[in-house]
Amino acid sequence: MSKRQPFSLSRRQVMRGLLAAGAFGITSRYGTGCTPASNTTQSNVAGGGGNGEPLIVGFIYVGPKDDFGYNQAHAEGAAGIAKISGVQIIEEANVPETNAVQETMRSMIELDGAKVLFPTSFGYFDPHIINLAKEFPDVQFFHAGGLYREGLPDNIGSYYGYIDEAQYVAGIVAAHTSRSGKLGFVAAKPIPQVLRNINSFTLGARSVKPEITTQVLFTGEWAEPVKEAEATNSMADQGIDVVTCHVDSPKVVIETAERRGIYTSGYHANQVALAPKGYLTGAEWDWTKIYTDYVTAIQEGKTLMNGGIPHLVRGGLQDGFCKLSDYGAAVGDQAKQEADAAKAKFMDGSMVIYAGEIKDNQGKSVIAKDKALPQKDPELEQMNWLVEGVIGSVGA
Known part of the structure; x- marks a missing residue:
């Protein structure tokens, strides 16, 4: 900072x-x-x-x-x-x-x-x-x-x-682009808003590839450039080929991933200028x-x-509270079509991200099979779990 x-x-x-x-x-x-x-x-x-x-x-x-x-x-x-x-x-x-x-x-x-x-x-x-x-x-x-x-x-x-809607769509793009089937998420703190972004990104990705995983690493603070760089490099070393984040400034994550030759999905604002080759899209506030x-x-x-x-x-x-960054050069036609289709459902109100059954990454059912939580459900604002497919812990 x-x-x-x-x-x-x-x-x-x-x-x-x-x-x-x-x-x-x-x-x-x-x-x-x-x-x-x-x-x-x-x-x-x-x-x-x-x-x-x-x-x-x-x-x-x-x-x-x-x-x-x-x-x-x-x-x-x-x-x-x-x-x-x-x-x-x-x-x-x-x-x-x-x-x-x-x-x-x-x-x-x-x-x-x-x-x-x-x-x-x-x-x-x-x-x-x-x-x-x-x-x-x-x-x-x-x-x-x-x-x-x-x-x-x-x-x-x-x-x-509800920027996790944009994260869900970005997860679809990430899954289509990833060759390794391994995604990465650099996060600041395991508070409900951050967990919701991690989970929605992963659920979007797993709607395309059910076996895909998201490795999450928490830095502990909103702005920790050294830890953010270390986390991104560690992910690249593990074969993760698409990285996103929820930190105050994604700049370090995006630039480090670009140097390592892996893809990125942005957050908060548009970071395409930082990664002209690897930037796929991003979840932006408006x-x-x-x-x-x-x-x-x-x-x-x-x-x-x-x-x-x-x-x-x-x-x-x-409602115009958030938006998607324009697709980058590496995004294929099928990824665009499926991402656009999901976005259209959010726009017309028919998409529900958290519809059961959903299990956490410990195998526990957190949303029952016959239950659906719309975006305004207060239960989502108390989220304290990571969805199945996320590698990591809320205590990490």
Whole structure:
């Protein structure tokens, strides 16, 4: 992970200290306050915030905005809503999942006037967002990850997408392309969202080749470039010929696989530029759709607090929350046809990934033969198992 800009936090702290001491009044805006002013994009048309003022929306990222991954995908979504009349965005990157994010959120509210915040990293939620939501009940906090639960402050919302649908389709492409019948998955942590991606990718692949396997290796952190490279090289050494991942920045995995001459399936954003020979497709987020929906609703006077905006928002391929990367040069016609057919079923709502019987990789039946779990079933958000065909353990 890139190091934080050394002046960033200190500048906000100095400004807050001076304000608290009454040393000066703010007569001009400092952009993001924690990133260069060029990183702040705003509309020239005011009115989104009421009383002729713009709606100021803050985005916070745990890594760099150009990481070819999770943070870049969110930053692209932020750039999309910056084009909306009456909206001003402020951003800060490289904010760790510690009390530092509380300082950033507080500063965006007190110094920049933000009324809507999107702290995007998984670990920002508890206790950081929860604490700040209690402190600033008139500010709306939206978190990516699906962690909202009853009893939390009314000004907290949660959104997430069924990107495992795109992973399922990518698994079909991977199975058609693989010659060894061995796939690889470099993962950060065995949380439900990650396990669901691993399982859906594998189920997609096994719908083509029932005996295909997916070797999973967990690095333990969202950004561990050295471990990610080691895991990818280890997989290549084992004869695995298609690798994908769920880490914050797939860049290391994709580039390492390309150097080793094996195929890749991307995640979060489009990584084809990193692997022009081996990139097959990828499961991408399309956060612009989600953020546009939120901002439009807020400009119409809807909020989390008045019930106009739901506390939980979900969507998949059909809803435009995620998408597939374009097929790479190595993808054959049959793979494209079968992948497109599966995608069409997701688009019309007829595809159910988790329809029984499904066994875990220990041979236990986890979904009964006569049972089907649609994407919105809360049981899927508690997933703590790996599907049959995955080599690895949730405790690894």
